[in-house]
Amino acid sequence: MSNKRRLPVLFLSAWLVLITSITSGSAADISFNRDIRPILTNHCYQCHGPDEQHREANLRLDDAASALAPRDGSPAIVPGQPKRSELISRITSPDHDLVMPPRELKKDLTPEQIATLVQWIQDGAKFEEHWSFQSPQRPTPPKTESTWPQNPIDHFVLAQMQSLNLAPNDPASREILIRRITLDLTGIPPTIDEIDSFLADKKPDAYSRLVQRLLHSPKFGERMAVDWMDAARYGDSSVFHADGPRDMWAWRDWVINAFNNNKSYKDFTIEQIAGDLLPTPTVDQQIASGFNRNHGTTDEGGAIAEEYRVEYIVDRIKTTSTVWLGLTLECAQCHDHKYDPFTQEEYYQLFAYFNQASDKGMQTRRGNEPPIVQVPNPRNQAKIPLEKEQLAALQNQLTKYRAQANDQCDSWLADLIAKATNGPILPPGRIAFVDFTEQQGAEITALSDPPTKGKYIGTPKWLSGEDVQAIILDGQSHVDFGKDLANFEGTEEFSIGATIKPDKTLTGAILSRMKDSNNFKGYDFLLSGGNVEIHIIHQWAGDAIKVSTKEKVKADTLQHIMFTYDGSQKASGISVYFDGVAQQLNVQQDSLKNSIKADTSLKFGKRDNSLNYKGEIHAVSFYDRKLTAEEVKLDAGQDALTPILVKSADDRTEDEEKILQDRFFSQDKTHIQLTKQIAAQQARITELNKPL
Structure with a gap:
C-alpha cells in the first residue's frame, strides 16, 4: 500500500496511541509524572505542595529533596523501603488522628492508589520533572506481525489498534x-x-x-502563520478605547515569508524578540521585532500613562513566555511560581529587559506610535542603483563647474563690492517678506510677487516707534494671509525666519499653514514652553516630521529665530537658528512620506484653531531654498559679508574666501540649475525609498 493513501489514517491513529500511553501504566513501569504526581496533586499538595502559605509540617511532596529528607529519623519517603516511609504509614494508618489525608478533607485514597504509591517507592521512588521540562526520548516501536506498517509510527498505530481489536480503514480515495x-x-x-x-x-x-x-505555495506560509499570529496577538488596530487603525502588515508578511523560506527556529526566535538589537540590523530584522508591538494600546482621556506603559510590559512578558517558554508567568508577578520553576525575581529580570522599550503609555489612535520602521518597496529598491549613478554624475558635474568658475566669481565679486556700499545684502531666493513698517489697521501687505494682502483678525494692536514696527498679538487675534502664500511641498526646499518678542507664556504658533481637522496636514513654526517646534505633516503621527530645540527662546526679549529645510522628507533636513546660531534638536517624529499641502490659509499667531501666540512679531521672511548658516545670519541682520568685502584679497582668510564663494554659487544660475537637478535626483531616490 502506498504512503500517500495511508497518511490521514496514520495521523488520527497516532493520537490514539499518544492518549492511551499517557493514561495507562503497569506496576512494573510506574512513572512519577503519569501515575504518582496526579495522586499527590489531588490528595496531598493542598498541605504538602508548592503553596508556602498553606504548607504543613514543612514538607513538600512535590520536591524530591524535601520528600526524601531524613526528618529526624522519620523520612516521608525512603526509596526501596515503603515500610520505613512515613508517607505509606500515614496513608494506611487506621488511626483517625494520624491518617493522611485527614478524613475531614474527604480525599481518601483508593486501594489502587495506595498500591501504586507502595510500588513506586519499592521501585526506588524516582521523581521526574514535569514532562514539559524533560527532553523527548525516541521510544522503541512495538513489534507487529503485519506488512501494513511502512514507518515507525505505523507500528505504534497498528499495535494500539490491534489491542482494541480494530483494523486499519481502507485507503482514502x-x-x-x-x-x-x-x-x-x-x-x-x-x-x-x-x-x-x-x-x-x-x-x-x-x-x-x-x-x-x-x-x-505562498499559501503554505499564510496557513502556518495563522496560529502564530493568534499567539502573538496580531491585529491592525490599537484595541483599547477608540480601537484606531495601525499598520502591522509588514510583521505579518515577515512571519509568512519566514515559514515560506524555512527560516531556522533559532533566527525566527532571535529576530522577533530582539531583531532591532542585533548589530547593524536589516530592515527585515527590525520588522521582526514588531512581535513586541502587537499588544493593545490606549490614548483614552484620564488614563494614566505610566500605568499603561507597565501594562504593555506585562503583556510582552505574558506573550513571550507563553509562546517561547510554554509557561504562564502571571503568578510570578506577586510570588514565586507555585508549580513552574520560575521565581518572582526572575519575572522582574524579564520585566527589566522589556522596560527598556521607548514607546509611551499613551499612544495614538491615528496610526503607528514611534519608534517606527520605514519599509521600502522592494521593486523600487531595484531601481535605486541606477538613480544613484545618475546622482553621482550630476555631483561630479557640479564639482567640476565649481572648480572652473573662478572668472565668473571674480566678476561677480567686483560687482558685489560696489553694491555693498548701497545697503544691506540679502540672501537670494526670498519670495516674501513682512516687516509691518508703516502698516496700521486691519490690512497687512506681504512683499511678494505679486504682493499678498493679509487680514488682521481681532482688534489690531501695533507697536510703533522710531526704530521699531511690529504687530502685537494678545492670544485672541491673528493675521490671515489666505491660501496663496508660502504653499510649500514636503519635497521642496524652503526657509522661514521671524523676529519676535514672545511674552512669558512662551507658547503658541508664530505661523502655520496647517489643518487641525485633517490630521494636522501642513507645516507650522511654534513655541512650546520656550522650545521651538517644527512640524511638517501629511498625517499625524505616522506620516510626519517633528523636531524641537533643546534650548529655549527668551521671554520678553527681541530675537530672530529661523528654520531651514532641504526637502528630503527627513528630520535631518531641518536646521533651527536663534539669532544666527545653529541649535541642537530633539527628533520626535521622522516618518514623512506624502504631500503636506493643505487646503488652508497661512496664519501668523495661531495654528488653525489652536495654539494662539501672545507677543510681538516684528518681521517674517520666506525663502524658496534652504539657506546656508551664513545666509541665516544675513536674514537676522548680521551682515558678515561687508567686513569681508572691504578687505583686500590678500588679507582674506581661507574661511572668508569660502563664505564669498558660497555666496557666489548661491546666486549663480548654472550652479543653481545643477543644484536643483541634484535635489530632484535626490528626491527621486527619496521617493523610491518611501515606505509602502
Whole structure:
C-alpha cells in the first residue's frame, strides 16, 4: 500500500496511541509524572505542595529533596523501603488522628492508589520533572506481525489498534487525499482543476510531488502563520478605547515569508524578540521585532500613562513566555511560581529587559506610535542603483563647474563690492517678506510677487516707534494671509525666519499653514514652553516630521529665530537658528512620506484653531531654498559679508574666501540649475525609498 493513501489514517491513529500511553501504566513501569504526581496533586499538595502559605509540617511532596529528607529519623519517603516511609504509614494508618489525608478533607485514597504509591517507592521512588521540562526520548516501536506498517509510527498505530481489536480503514480515495493535504497545508480546499490534475497523474510519486507543490505555495506560509499570529496577538488596530487603525502588515508578511523560506527556529526566535538589537540590523530584522508591538494600546482621556506603559510590559512578558517558554508567568508577578520553576525575581529580570522599550503609555489612535520602521518597496529598491549613478554624475558635474568658475566669481565679486556700499545684502531666493513698517489697521501687505494682502483678525494692536514696527498679538487675534502664500511641498526646499518678542507664556504658533481637522496636514513654526517646534505633516503621527530645540527662546526679549529645510522628507533636513546660531534638536517624529499641502490659509499667531501666540512679531521672511548658516545670519541682520568685502584679497582668510564663494554659487544660475537637478535626483531616490 502506498504512503500517500495511508497518511490521514496514520495521523488520527497516532493520537490514539499518544492518549492511551499517557493514561495507562503497569506496576512494573510506574512513572512519577503519569501515575504518582496526579495522586499527590489531588490528595496531598493542598498541605504538602508548592503553596508556602498553606504548607504543613514543612514538607513538600512535590520536591524530591524535601520528600526524601531524613526528618529526624522519620523520612516521608525512603526509596526501596515503603515500610520505613512515613508517607505509606500515614496513608494506611487506621488511626483517625494520624491518617493522611485527614478524613475531614474527604480525599481518601483508593486501594489502587495506595498500591501504586507502595510500588513506586519499592521501585526506588524516582521523581521526574514535569514532562514539559524533560527532553523527548525516541521510544522503541512495538513489534507487529503485519506488512501494513511502512514507518515507525505505523507500528505504534497498528499495535494500539490491534489491542482494541480494530483494523486499519481502507485507503482514502485520491479525491479525499488531495482535499485533506491541501486544507492542511494551505488552509483552503483544492480547486477543481487541481483535483483533476492530481487524479490524472498516475506516476508513483504523484502524492509526494503534490505535497512539494503545496509546501512551495505562498499559501503554505499564510496557513502556518495563522496560529502564530493568534499567539502573538496580531491585529491592525490599537484595541483599547477608540480601537484606531495601525499598520502591522509588514510583521505579518515577515512571519509568512519566514515559514515560506524555512527560516531556522533559532533566527525566527532571535529576530522577533530582539531583531532591532542585533548589530547593524536589516530592515527585515527590525520588522521582526514588531512581535513586541502587537499588544493593545490606549490614548483614552484620564488614563494614566505610566500605568499603561507597565501594562504593555506585562503583556510582552505574558506573550513571550507563553509562546517561547510554554509557561504562564502571571503568578510570578506577586510570588514565586507555585508549580513552574520560575521565581518572582526572575519575572522582574524579564520585566527589566522589556522596560527598556521607548514607546509611551499613551499612544495614538491615528496610526503607528514611534519608534517606527520605514519599509521600502522592494521593486523600487531595484531601481535605486541606477538613480544613484545618475546622482553621482550630476555631483561630479557640479564639482567640476565649481572648480572652473573662478572668472565668473571674480566678476561677480567686483560687482558685489560696489553694491555693498548701497545697503544691506540679502540672501537670494526670498519670495516674501513682512516687516509691518508703516502698516496700521486691519490690512497687512506681504512683499511678494505679486504682493499678498493679509487680514488682521481681532482688534489690531501695533507697536510703533522710531526704530521699531511690529504687530502685537494678545492670544485672541491673528493675521490671515489666505491660501496663496508660502504653499510649500514636503519635497521642496524652503526657509522661514521671524523676529519676535514672545511674552512669558512662551507658547503658541508664530505661523502655520496647517489643518487641525485633517490630521494636522501642513507645516507650522511654534513655541512650546520656550522650545521651538517644527512640524511638517501629511498625517499625524505616522506620516510626519517633528523636531524641537533643546534650548529655549527668551521671554520678553527681541530675537530672530529661523528654520531651514532641504526637502528630503527627513528630520535631518531641518536646521533651527536663534539669532544666527545653529541649535541642537530633539527628533520626535521622522516618518514623512506624502504631500503636506493643505487646503488652508497661512496664519501668523495661531495654528488653525489652536495654539494662539501672545507677543510681538516684528518681521517674517520666506525663502524658496534652504539657506546656508551664513545666509541665516544675513536674514537676522548680521551682515558678515561687508567686513569681508572691504578687505583686500590678500588679507582674506581661507574661511572668508569660502563664505564669498558660497555666496557666489548661491546666486549663480548654472550652479543653481545643477543644484536643483541634484535635489530632484535626490528626491527621486527619496521617493523610491518611501515606505509602502
